Amino acid sequence: MNRAGATRSAEVLPGFSDVADYFALLKPRVMSLVVFTALVGIVRAHGDLHPFLGFTALLCIAIGAGASGALNMWWDADIDVRMGRTRTRPIPAGRVPAGEALAVGLTLSVASVIMLGLFAGFLAAGLLAFTIFFYAVIYTMWLKRWTAQNIVIGGAAGAFPPMIGWAAATGSIGLESVVLFLMIFFWTPPHFWALALLRKDDYARAGVPMLPNVAGDAETRKQIVIYAAIMAAVGVLPAILGFAGIFYGVVSAILGALFVAFSVGVWRNDRGSKAEAAAKRLFAFSVLYLFLLFAVLLVEGMGA
Amino acid sequence: MMAAAKHKRGVVLTKEQRRIRRTRSIALALVLAGFAILFYLVTIVKLGPGVMNRLL
Numbered sequence: 001m002n003r004a005g006a007t008r009s010a011e012v013l014p015g016f017s018d019v020a021d022y023f024a025l026l027k028p029r030v031m032s033l034v035v036f037t038a039l040v041g042i043v044r045a046h047g048d049l050h051p052f053l054g055f056t057a058l059l060c061i062a063i064g065a066g067a068s069g070a071l072n073m074w075w076d077a078d079i080d081v082r083m084g085r086t087r088t089r090p091i092p093a094g095r096v097p098a099g100e101a102l103a104v105g106l107t108l109s110v111a112s113v114i115m116l117g118l119f120a121g122f123l124a125a126g127l128l129a130f131t132i133f134f135y136a137v138i139y140t141m142w143l144k145r146w147t148a149q150n151i152v153i154g155g156a157a158g159a160f161p162p163m164i165g166w167a168a169a170t171g172s173i174g175l176e177s178v179v180l181f182l183m184i185f186f187w188t189p190p191h192f193w194a195l196a197l198l199r200k201d202d203y204a205r206a207g208v209p210m211l212p213n214v215a216g217d218a219e220t221r222k223q224i225v226i227y228a229a230i231m232a233a234v235g236v237l238p239a240i241l242g243f244a245g246i247f248y249g250v251v252s253a254i255l256g257a258l259f260v261a262f263s264v265g266v267w268r269n270d271r272g273s274k275a276e277a278a279a280k281r282l283f284a285f286s287v288l289y290l291f292l293l294f295a296v297l298l299v300e301g302m303g304a
Numbered sequence: 305m306m307a308a309a310k311h312k313r314g315v316v317l318t319k320e321q322r323r324i325r326r327t328r329s330i331a332l333a334l335v336l337a338g339f340a341i342l343f344y345l346v347t348i349v350k351l352g353p354g355v356m357n358r359l360l
Contacts, residue, residue, distance in 0.1 A: 016321050016324050016325065017324070017328075018324055018327070018328075019327050019328055019331045050349050050350075052345065052346070052349045053346065053349060053350070056342065056346055059342075118346075119346055119350075
């Protein structure tokens with residue numbers, strides 16, 4: 001059967017989807033996080049990239065991220081329709097035919113990689129191509145439905161943008177860009193497992209083997225604390241290694257301690273509404289944590 | 305008779321479909337124009353005065 005055959009509504013005609021639906025295929029909220037972290041990579045690199053080319057590099061990275069989002073939605077249409085959080089996405093809701101989402105994803109993937117190569121160099125373009133491949137094929141088509149470690153390994157896809165930005169600005173991969181990568185990489189599991197604890201039934205219905213469904217809530221809570229501790233340590237690395245200033249060091253230490261505290265809260269409150277509230281708090285704080293850390297890095301980088 | 309008339313008129317779009325097609329066409333035009341301007345500006349920024357420096 002056509003992958004999205006079960007989900008596609010009969011009345012949607014190719015070519016008659018709203019522009020807003022095509023835009024929704026690009027996962028704009030994820031795209032905004034990608035743009036922000038890539039911008040930090042470009043600014044911190046202090047390369048000799050012309051500001052306008054820096055802007056075009058960001059645009060290409062954003063388009064590439066959007067393209068991988070569209071490919072993800074094309075492949076996952078059959079499970080998106082079974083989950084409350086994703087049921088209203090353009091394909092399961094029947095607003096965009098699956099084939100068009102695939103076409104949008106492939107076209108934008110190729111266009112973004114070629115443009116980034118021409119504008120900012122082929123190392124950055126190669127990294128962008130690998131990121132799209134990693135997210136759309138390794139994570140979406142393989143890991144997501146196969147292992148509870150899906151978002152641990154798949155998190156690498158979300159961690160690459162600052163490294164791509166760095167490569168666009170300098171034509172190389174510096175140690176600092178690797179640290180930025182590691183910060184997002186270790187942030188991803190506690191962030192998504194907090195969500196997975198809240199949406200366990202959704203994932204069970206869709207047959208996605210998230211950690212709470214496979215290993216249980218208790219093991220997930222333990223893993224959240226472990227990853228939060230590693231992430232808090234990695235979070236202060238820029239200051240320890242001398243990339244960032246004292247202000248960043250203090251902010252990252254405080255925010256890291258808070259992140260671990262919220263994670264311990266999730267670990268200790270394992271029943272009823274308190275457990276749900278703790279997981280919600282951690283999820284919300286995790287977004288704020290990453291934003292603030294990268295915002296401080298950005299401000300310090302612009303001032304230097 | 306009716307079938308022949310319908311065939312002559314071809315596919316008749318509803319008002320909503322016409323609106324969607326128009327919006328989509330405008331959006332595509334804007335995106336294409338944007339890319340043309342982007343490539344023009346990138347050429348100027350990357351080559352600068354060298355854009356005119358070609359052997360005849």
